[in-house]
Structures are given as structure tokens and as C-alpha cells.
Amino acid sequence: MHYASITDRLADLGSGKWALHIRARQMKETGLDIIELTIGEPDLPPDERLLAECQRAMLAGRYRYSSGRGEPAILAALAAKYAKRRADVTEENVLCFPGTQTALFCVMLGLVEAGDAVLVGDPLYATYDGVIQSTGAHRVTVPLRPQAGFHMQAADLEAAITPACRVLLLNTPHNPSGAVLNRTELAAIGDVCRRHNLWIVCDEVYEELVFKGSFASPFDNPELADRTVVVSSISKSHAAPGFRSGWAVGPVDFTRRILPLSETMLFGVQPFISDMTAYALTHDIETSRHMRASYGARASRIAEALAGAPGLRAHPPEAGMFILVDVSETGMTGEAFAWALLEEEGVAVMPGSSFGDKAASFLRLSLTVPDALIEEACLRIRALAMRCVSRRERRA
Incomplete structure (x- = not known):
């Protein structure tokens, strides 16, 4: 039987990147002592007021068809949020989606197609390849160097650009490294994008989880207003990943062109979840402040605990829910070390290879488990690193 070419393009870009996480869950279900440090699922529940608002909305009948752009309350809340960052933003700049992933898929589908290219930093979030290749476009990587703190450099971006490039997919704060680009860096990157007529699609889901420095965005620069689109959600900021509530904010012409595509795919999101999101955005919710303090402290604890360990080098993040650890000096790749760690020590982490070629020597550890499990x-x-280094030295 015939299948569309998109199924071939995405054949190896789905759950295969999460094979170790899936295996760890299977082992855990058999009763094995497995410490999961794989996915970025907040260990705090959503604020009780959000759950109450969601329930209130359902009981009030907010479960019918919704607006394709977004419900009035959430559109107003998002317009107000982004107008604080750039005064020209109105509800016409906003589109609502069920989560950042859906927003990215729809936005990219509206901006590129076969023959086009999308620039993205490497390391990169695991689903970006699928989002790009689903459109028929291909990825062009910009190296994110550990010695630069994984901060994208304007010169590296410029050097990577080809005539096919149409979009820079930017992620700050960055997953998996936790790097946070500053205003000076973003201005230089923005200048490159202006000169090469590139869109900037900026994934900002970790905006509220910056624990070193301050958050900055190309969206806040009026000179980049005609080419910048932000995607985000309440998944990380409000510990509500399962509610799937996200958005895209960009130029009015962009939202007018993308809205029919969004409506064809989805025709709106659940009104009761939209009401809960509007509440989250318009009330003082402490969740992100608690997570910031907790995850920042856990990142420091991991860096301290692994300092001096043979073959290991932690790269403390500036934001987010993860920390990268370089294992190259153990003589193993990140993939090999991660699988050995699961099978021999019962610790599940993500191999860096799930996040691009430049992360192949790394592990990504989640910060979303209790302190006692972090220490263990x-x-x-x-222990595994010591055995690996010892074996390597004996072979030498």
C-alpha cells in the first residue's frame, strides 16, 4: 500500500530517541530499583487554584467547541503578557495551541517546505528534527560549543547559512544545556537574521526557570518584530505538561496566514483548559519560583557531587530542568555510558546523542526528582565512571 513521504521522513524520529527512558519504565514496572532522570516532568503538582478553575469551567459548561484562534480570556491574557515585553502586541498577534509541540509543528509547516532549510543549534531538543523534516525542509546545524557555555555565536550562525535557509529555530533558555542567551548575543544573532532575511522562531518554554542571569528574547526587540515568532506553554512554568496548553505569538500577517492552517488541524483547544491557562497567566502563582529554587540547587548539588569524579565533567545550567555531564574521558560515548548506567547501576538518564551530534559525549540528567534520589x-x-576509567587504564 502507498504511504505519504512524511512517514518515511519521520520513521526514525519518534519514540526511538526515548528508547532508554521506555526501557527504564519497563524495568521499573518489574519492581527494579530504578532512579529516573530522563524526562523534564515537574515534580510539583499544578497549583490547586488552577485545578479548581479547570473544574469550575467544566462544571459551567466550558466543554463545547472553541474559537480556532483561542478563547477570549486566554487571548486577552496572552496579549497582556507579551504587551509588557513589546507595546505593539494585541490579541491579533496570538494563536493558541494544545502545547508547544503542536505550535512548533504548525508554525514550521507554515514557514518552510521541501527545498528549504531551518537553522538550529546543536545540541538541540529531541523533537526539532521531526518538526523540521515533517515539512520536507532539512536541518542546518549551528554548533553550540561547551567552551562558550552552549551559547549560540552570531559568527557560527552566519557561517552555517546556506541559500536554502529560511528560519532560525532558536531555543532560549536552551534544552538540553540550560544556556540563556543575553541581550547582546540576541542582538548580534538578530542582525544576522535581518541581513539574511530569516524568520526567528523562538522556543521559550523555560522562560520562568532562569536561575542565573535574566531572561531575554528576540521578541522584545522592535527591530525584529516583523520576523520573530515565540512559542511557549504552561507545561514547564506552571507544572502542567499534561494539560497541553500552548501558544504562538508573532506578526499580525503571520497569524493571519497561519490561522487557517491551525484551524484545519485543530479548530481550537479545550475551553476549560483555556480558562485555566488564562487564570494561570493573570494570577500570582508560586510554582515557577519554587521550581527555580529547587532545580538551581539540585544542579549545583550534582555539579559538586560529580566534581573530581574520574572521567566526568558537569556543565551547570543557567536555567531549566536539566544538567549536561560530559563522559568522554571515561572512554565511552554518552549512549554507551547511559545504557551501562541503566543496566549496571539502575539509573536512567538521556544519552546526549538524542539531542544531536554535538552532544554525543554527554548525558542529560533531569533535575525533577527529590534531593535524596539526586544524591544516590x-x-x-x-561508581560506574570509576569502573570505566579503571578498565581503560588497565587496557592502556
Whole structure:
């Protein structure tokens, strides 16, 4: 039987990147002692007021068809949020989606097609390849160097540009590294994008989880207003990943062109979840402040616990829910070390290869587990590293 070419383009870009996480869950279900440090699922529940608002909305009948652009309350809340960052923003600049992933898929489908290219930093979030290749476009990577703190450099961006490039997919704060681009860096990147007539699609889901420095965005620069689109959600900021509530904010012409595509795919999101999101955006919710303090402290604890361990080098993040650890000096790739860590020590982490070629020597550890498990996991990681280095030295 015939299948569309998109199924071939995405054949190896789905759950295969999460194979170790899936295996760890299977092992855990058999009763094995597995510490999960794989996915970025907040360990705090959503604020009780959000759950109450969601329930109130459902009981009030807010479960019928919704507006394709977004419900009035959430559009107003998002317009107000982004108008604080750039005064020209109105509800016409906003589109609502069920989560950032859907927003990215729709936005990219509206901006590129076969023969086009999308620039993205490497390391990169695991689903970006699928989002890009679903359109028929291809990825062009910009190296994110550990010695630069994984901050994208304007010169590296310029050097990577080809005539096919149409979009820079930017992620700040960055997953998996936790790097946070500053205003000076963003201005230089924006200048490159202006000169090469590139869209900037900026994934900002970790905006509220910056624990070193301050958050900055190309969206806030009026000179980039005609080419910048922000995608985000309440998944990370409000510990509500399962509610799937996200958005895209960009130029009015962009939203007018993308809206029919969004309506063809989705025709709106659940009104009761939209009401909950509007509440989240218009009330003082403490969740992100608690997570900021907790995850920042856990990142420091991991860096300290692994300091001096043979073959390991932690790269403390500036934001987010993860920390990268370089294992190259153990003599193993990140993939090999991660699988050995699961099978020998019962600790599940993500191999860096799930996040691009430049992360192949790294592990990504989630910060979303209790402190006691973090400490135990570090002991087990050190134990494996010591064995690996010892074996390497004996072979030498």
C-alpha cells in the first residue's frame, strides 16, 4: 500500500530517541530499583487554584467547541503578557495551541517546505528534527560549543547559512544545556537574521526557570518584530505538561496566514483548559519560583557531587530542568555510558546523542526528582565512571 513521504521522513524520529527512558519504565514496572532522570516532568503538582478553575469551567459548561484562534480570556491574557515585553502586541498577534509541540509543528509547516532549510543549534531538543523534516525542509546545524557555555555565536550562525535557509529555530533558555542567551548575543544573532532575511522562531518554554542571569528574547526587540515568532506553554512554568496548553505569538500577517492552517488541524483547544491557562497567566502563582529554587540547587548539588569524579565533567545550567555531564574521558560515548548506567547501576538518564551530534559525549540528567534520589544517583554515576576509567587504564 502507498504511504505519504512524511512517514518515511519521520520513521526514525519518534519514540526511538526515548528508547532508554521506555526501557527504564519497563524495568521499573518489574519492581527494579530504578532512579529516573530522563524526562523534564515537574515534580510539583499544578497549583490547586488552577485545578479548581479547570473544574469550575467544566462544571459551567466550558466543554463545547472553541474559537480556532483561542478563547477570549486566554487571548486577552496572552496579549497582556507579551504587551509588557513589546507595546505593539494585541490579541491579533496570538494563536493558541494544545502545547508547544503542536505550535512548533504548525508554525514550521507554515514557514518552510521541501527545498528549504531551518537553522538550529546543536545540541538541540529531541523533537526539532521531526518538526523540521515533517515539512520536507532539512536541518542546518549551528554548533553550540561547551567552551562558550552552549551559547549560540552570531559568527557560527552566519557561517552555517546556506541559500536554502529560511528560519532560525532558536531555543532560549536552551534544552538540553540550560544556556540563556543575553541581550547582546540576541542582538548580534538578530542582525544576522535581518541581513539574511530569516524568520526567528523562538522556543521559550523555560522562560520562568532562569536561575542565573535574566531572561531575554528576540521578541522584545522592535527591530525584529516583523520576523520573530515565540512559542511557549504552561507545561514547564506552571507544572502542567499534561494539560497541553500552548501558544504562538508573532506578526499580525503571520497569524493571519497561519490561522487557517491551525484551524484545519485543530479548530481550537479545550475551553476549560483555556480558562485555566488564562487564570494561570493573570494570577500570582508560586510554582515557577519554587521550581527555580529547587532545580538551581539540585544542579549545583550534582555539579559538586560529580566534581573530581574520574572521567566526568558537569556543565551547570543557567536555567531549566536539566544538567549536561560530559563522559568522554571515561572512554565511552554518552549512549554507551547511559545504557551501562541503566543496566549496571539502575539509573536512567538521556544519552546526549538524542539531542544531536554535538552532544554525543554527554548525558542529560533531569533535575525533577527529590534531593535524596539526586544524591544516590550521583553515587551510582561516580561508581560506574570509576569502573570505566579503571578498565581503560588497565587496557592502556
